[in-house]
Amino acid sequence: IAGITQAPTSQILAAGRRMTLRCTQDMRHNAMYWYRQDLGLGLRLIHYSNTAGTTGKGEVPDGYSVSRANTDDFPLTLASAVPSQTSVYFCASSDGAGANVLTFGAGSRLTVL
Amino acid sequence: GQNIDQPTEMTATEGAIVQINCTYQTSGFNGLFWYQQHAGEAPTFLSYNVLDGLEEKGRFSSFLSRSKGYSYLLLKELQMKDSASYLCAPTDSNYQLIWGAGTKLIIKP
DSSP states (O other): OOOOSEEOOOEEEEETOOEOOOOOOEESSHHHHHOEOOTTOOOEEEEEESSOOOOOOOOOHHHHEEESSSBBOOOOEEOOGGGGOEEOOOOOOOOSSSSOHHHOOOEEEEEEE | OOOOEEEEHHHHHHTSSSOOOEEEEEEOOEEEEEEEEOTTOOOOOEEEEOOSSSETTTTEEEETTTTTTEEEEESSSGGGGGOOEEEEEETTTTOOOOOOOOOEEEEOO
């Protein structure tokens, strides 16, 4: 089934630990995105990639890094997790970098203690 | 600055009609999206408006007025499965989506 796969679905980790959220898509979409969603707030863009080999910073990039070595994979890394990074993280992709429809993964719920 | 305003929560009755409003201010504008998000799930695409007017798609319609910075989502013949959050997301000059906090719609029998 075509779409986006995120892993893990849910994770609890101690503050200060390093964590990588994985995202893989099989739709050959050029653009990929990482959002966080917190109660009472809209989705906030962390990082994005318009095409393989390029990345850009979104609205809330601090404490996060990404890489885009190929078209399909777009991992998000928290180098040293802090409690304020407790959130639900969604990976998304679109066919182009313009006003295109986003397809979302199922989300990764992260709790930092 | 950029700002999206939509009601936090609305309640409607099964079989009725409901209109969810969204006002926005963005740096540039390249259309507006509506997404549906059921609790614990990912957002899914509902509609996209780039020109003024009404776009109809089955039971759902979306309206845009660019001059007023205003959009609404109209849901007809409400069903229990329409209970979800509805996210308004205009795009800015860089085509980035600016997301509202969403309107939680509760459908009662």
